[in-house]
Amino acid sequence: MSQSPAPGKVYALPEKTIPPPLQDCNDYNNFRSTKTPIIIDNGSWQCRAGWASETLPRYSFENQISKYRDRKMNRSLSYVGSDILSDPAASFNIKSAFDQNVVVNWESIEMVMDFVFLRMGIDSDRIDHPIVMTEPMCNPGYNRKYMTEMMFECYQVPSLTYGIDSLFSFYANDGTDGIVVNSGNNTTHVIPVSKGRGVLSMGKRLSWGGTQASDLMLKLMQLKYPTFPSKLQPHQANSLVKEHCYVSSDYYEEVSTMLQSENLATKDHAIQFPFIEAIQIEKTQEELALAAEKRKEHGKKLQEIAAKARLEKLIQYEQDLDYYKEIQERGKSELKRDFKKTLEGAELKDEADLENTIKKLEFKIRRGRKQDVGGEDEAEQTFPLLDVPDDQLDEAGLKQKRQQKLIKAGYEARQRAKIEKEKERQRLEEEDRKDEQWREQDLDTWLSDKRQKRNIYIQRIKDRKRLKEQLLDRKSLANQMRMKSIAALASDAPSTKKRKRGQDEDTFGANDDDWSIYRDIANASDSEDDEETCMQLRKLEDQLSQFDSNFDPESALDAQNDPQKSLLNKFLKAGKIGEETDAQVYQLHLNVERIRVPEVVFQPSIVGLDQAGIIELLCGMMKNLNTASEIFTTGGNTMFPNFNERLERELRAIMPIGRNLVIRAARNPLLDAWRGAAKWACSNEFEKFAVRKDEYLDKGTDYLKEHGMGNFSQN
Numbered sequence: 001m002s003q004s005p006a007p008g009k010v011y012a013l014p015e016k017t018i019p020p021p022l023q024d025c026n027d028y029n030n031f032r033s034t035k036t037p038i039i040i041d042n043g044s045w046q047c048r049a050g051w052a053s054e055t056l057p058r059y060s061f062e063n064q065i066s067k068y069r070d071r072k073m074n075r076s077l078s079y080v081g082s083d084i085l086s087d088p089a090a091s092f093n094i095k096s097a098f099d100q101n102v103v104v105n106w107e108s109i110e111m112v113m114d115f116v117f118l119r120m121g122i123d124s125d126r127i128d129h130p131i132v133m134t135e136p137m138c139n140p141g142y143n144r145k146y147m148t149e150m151m152f153e154c155y156q157v158p159s160l161t162y163g164i165d166s167l168f169s170f171y172a173n174d175g176t177d178g179i180v181v182n183s184g185n186n187t188t189h190v191i192p193v194s195k196g197r198g199v200l201s202m203g204k205r206l207s208w209g210g211t212q213a214s215d216l217m218l219k220l221m222q223l224k225y226p227t228f229p230s231k232l233q234p235h236q237a238n239s240l241v242k243e244h245c246y247v248s249s250d251y252y253e254e255v256s257t258m259l260q261s262e263n264l265a266t267k268d269h270a271i272q273f274p275f276i277e278a279i280q281i282e283k284t285q286e287e288l289a290l291a292a293e294k295r296k297e298h299g300k301k302l303q304e305i306a307a308k309a310r311l312e313k314l315i316q317y318e319q320d321l322d323y324y325k326e327i328q329e330r331g332k333s334e335l336k337r338d339f340k341k342t343l344e345g346a347e348l349k350d351e352a353d354l355e356n357t358i359k360k361l362e363f364k365i366r367r368g369r370k371q372d373v374g375g376e377d378e379a380e381q382t383f384p385l386l387d388v389p390d391d392q393l394d395e396a397g398l399k400q401k402r403q404q405k406l407i408k409a410g411y412e413a414r415q416r417a418k419i420e421k422e423k424e425r426q427r428l429e430e431e432d433r434k435d436e437q438w439r440e441q442d443l444d445t446w447l448s449d450k451r452q453k454r455n456i457y458i459q460r461i462k463d464r465k466r467l468k469e470q471l472l473d474r475k476s477l478a479n480q481m482r483m484k485s486i487a488a489l490a491s492d493a494p495s496t497k498k499r500k501r502g503q504d505e506d507t508f509g510a511n512d513d514d515w516s517i518y519r520d521i522a523n524a525s526d527s528e529d530d531e532e533t534c535m536q537l538r539k540l541e542d543q544l545s546q547f548d549s550n551f552d553p554e555s556a557l558d559a560q561n562d563p564q565k566s567l568l569n570k571f572l573k574a575g576k577i578g579e580e581t582d583a584q585v586y587q588l589h590l591n592v593e594r595i596r597v598p599e600v601v602f603q604p605s606i607v608g609l610d611q612a613g614i615i616e617l618l619c620g621m622m623k624n625l626n627t628a629s630e631i632f633t634t635g636g637n638t639m640f641p642n643f644n645e646r647l648e649r650e651l652r653a654i655m656p657i658g659r660n661l662v663i664r665a666a667r668n669p670l671l672d673a674w675r676g677a678a679k680w681a682c683s684n685e686f687e688k689f690a691v692r693k694d695e696y697l698d699k700g701t702d703y704l705k706e707h708g709m710g711n712f713s714q715n
Contacts, residue, residue: 010270010587014239018085022059028121035158037130037681040116041165041674042109044098045185045210045636047081048674049116052132052681057674059119063097065108066090080115100186100207101136106146110154117155126156130690132681134165134673137189137203139711145701152696159690161681163709166191167198168676169634169666171709178630178662179621181614181647183601183637185210190617192625197708202624204617208604210637213597214238216607217245220593224572230273230586240590241597244269246641248595249649251603258591259570268574268591275586314368315413321361328354366420367532383408439547447548450540457537461557464530598640602650615650622655629659634666634673680709 031051041048043063050057061081068089069076077090084090097108117127131151135144144162151157166182166189180191180198188206192199218237221228248254258267283291327346331339331354348354385393385401386408393401439446537557544551553559569575574589600606602613612620618631631651633644644663651661666672680686689707696703706712 010272011244013236013271013273014243016085016233016235019082021083021086022061022081022119024119025058025121031129035129037132037678037686038120038127039674039678039681040113040131040133041677042103042112042133042135043165043185043673044096044101046670047112047116048671049120050674050678051120052678054678055675057671059116060671063112064094065097065111066093066095067111068093078111080112098186101184102140102143103147106150109147110150113150113155128158130159130161130681130686131157132161132163132677132686134168134677135162135711136187137164137166137191137198137200137205137711141702144704144711148691148696148701152693157693159692160696161686161690161707162704162711163677163680163707164191164198164711165673166634167193167709168674168680169669169672170632170676171196172672172676172679173632173664173666175630175632175664178632179618179625181618181631181633181638182635183209183614183633184635185637186212188601188614188635188637190614190621192621194625199625200712202621204612204621206601206604206611206614206617208600208609208611209635210238210241213241213245213600213637216600217241217593217597220596221588224593225588228588230275232588240271242639244271244590245594245598247598247602247643247646249642249646251595251599254595255592258595259567261565261575264570264575264591267594268589269594270574271588271590272583273586273588275582277582310368311410311413314365314417315409317361317365317368318413318416321358321365324354324358324361328358368417443547447544450544450548454537454540454544457533457540458557460533461530461537464533598643601637602646615647615654618647618651619654622651629661631661631663632666633663634669636670638665639669676709 031053034053037052039048039050039052039057041057045063046060047063048057048060050059062084064081064084066079066084066087067076070089077087079087079090084094095105095108097103097105097112103109122129133147133151139162148160151160165184166180169182170178170180170193175193176196178193180189180193182189182191183206186207186209188208189203190206191203214234214237217240218232218234221232221237221240257263324346327342327348330342331351334342343350343354346354348357383404385397385404388397388401390398390401435446534557541551541556541558545553545556559565565575569577571591572589573584574591576584596606600609602615604611604613631647633647638644644665648661648663651663655661668675685707689705689710691703691705704710
């Protein structure tokens with residue numbers, strides 16, 4: 001039997017680091033008279049701002065604000081971006097200006113714009129620089145209207161231009177024709193581009209992005225470890241997605257094989273949470289030896305107690321058997337009417353019930369005598385007081401006589417059990433000898449018989465397991481029938497007639513106490529039979545594993561019940577069994593989740609999202625654009641390893657043979673939208689498509705100049 005490999009590498013839980021506070025720019029005088037455009041990539045996750053003449057944005061920060069009133073200082077405090085983390089009280093009042101990727105809170109966005117302009121060194125009431133701002137595809141007109149009004153009325157900007165972030169990223173990477181796939185913080189957009197101009201009428205949207213992926217990882221971990229001692233924070237779940245997830249080349253194939261022993265060691269990642277290790281006091285060899293001796297004595301006492309209980313049960317069975325056999329003998333001489341009363345007094349229905357009870361007791365006695373009932377090496381004992389009449393003994397003598405009577409019953413029961421065990425041993429030896437002789441003479445028939453018996457035992461175990469599962473349901477038919485049988489046995493005056501309405505009814509089983517009694521009876525009656533069946537099955541499997549070359553050891557009972565090989569154990573603990581250390585108690589195991597979270601972009605249905613996946617969107621779009629041969633991917637949610645390879649594999653499987661296909665990733669999926677906007681602002685097209693303030697005052701807030709990187713006007 002192959003051993004499971006050690007679990008995969010242990011990774012430290014990523015901590016949320018506090019970035020240094022953003023510093024104000026001291027070089028604004030270099031840009032004051034140049035009228036250099038200001039580029040603002042206003043994303044729902046991060047806001048990036050800087051000068052169009054530079055290659056990188058001056059500021060990148062999380063697009064969120066926090067406002068609260070400090071009662072000690074008696075003033076209101078406001079924080080933007082990473083500055084929120086500098087004040088613990090501010091972290092409880094974080095707000096975002098976005099609903100998915102659309103601005104809805106204009107007070108918050110105004111605070112963000114104030115923060116940007118002040119950090120860039122512009123401390124006047126008027127912004128004397130053109131503004132180029134990104135927006136999502138199909139940004140609502142009323143949303144752009146409010147943003148335009150704020151820029152022209154509040155900041156007095158000379159001109160304003162909007163453009164789609166994904167198209168700016170494509171422009172920054174020198175793209176002219178193709179299909180842009182932008183999977184960002186909240187949404188995924190697919191936009192065809194022809195001759196440098198976005199064909200927005202064919203654009204598609206999938207409501208899934210990085211935020212939803214982090215939420216899914218958080219929920220999966222909460223469901224997987226409901227009693228985990230530490231709490232997984234949303235930012236930690238986001239880090240797990242970014243650092244440990246990847247796109248699978250074949251999702252269903254990899255899911256079916258990921259928890260196999262040979263793959264588990266490499267694909268399972270254990271995430272170590274911080275913990276306080278308990279101090280363990282090392283014991284000396286003498287203390288360890290003393291503890292081992294105590295455990296041995298305790299185990300011996302438990303064995304003696306169990307043997308005594310089995311002996312008492314065996315004695316009771318033998319007494320009950322004598323009682324029922326006496327009734328059976330009386331039936332030979334009594335009249336049928338009198339014998340019927342005798343049976344009713346013994347709570348028996350008829351003679352068939354009596355015979356059935358005797359057979360059950362004989363079977364229990366035979367089985368009980370096979371077990372250890374103690375006293376195997378005891379010497380022969382005498383009981384002198386049993387022959388003395390009671391009238392010749394005083395009170396102490398009578399008490400001692402009763403004790404000797406009980407001791408004698410136990411002694412005789414043990415002797416009978418000893419003889420029965422010896423007979424059973426001889427019988428089994430004879431059966432083994434005959435079985436061995438049969439195997440040597442006709443191996444094929446012998447193996448066929450063993451396989452057939454094994455199938456019978458396996459089916460019996462399955463039937464009992466299924467019955468136990470049904471009995472767990474209090475309202476199941478099997479449970480109700482068994483409860484009625486127990487209720488009939490528990491009744492002091494059993495009646496064969498149906499009770500009429502209004503008479504007293506048997507309410508046994510109506511409350512939880514009766515249910516507990518029933519459960520104890522069911523467990524006590526089934527456990528011994530199950531143990532006997534499992535023992536016989538193990539014996540057969542040992543024989544088959546030794547003499548049958550076609551027998552698979554992995555299908556044996558012990559192999560299937562091995563907790564180390566169970567699917568749930570591999571899923572939760574990477575196949576580890578036994579006592580866990582303090583460090584292992586504080587570990588989360590990522591295995592199937594590593595590919596399940598990124599897979600949603602390709603198969604939204606696995607999370608209940610009734611939308612087409614990215615492959616379906618691209619397939620339909622490529623059929624209508626026969627010239628499209630380039631797929632361009634951008635956005636933070638496309639940075640998973642193997643993302644572009646999966647796209648190419650899926651698309652080539654459905655494309656016509658011989659058609660060219662190039663899948664290209666953005667040089668920097670996070671910053672290329674800002675870089676593209678800066679590059680475009682420095683081109684000759686910018687002045688032609690910028691909306692000046694006089695045009696705004698003349699034509700209103702809905703006025704928009706259409707260009708290749710922007711949305712359409714809705715007028």
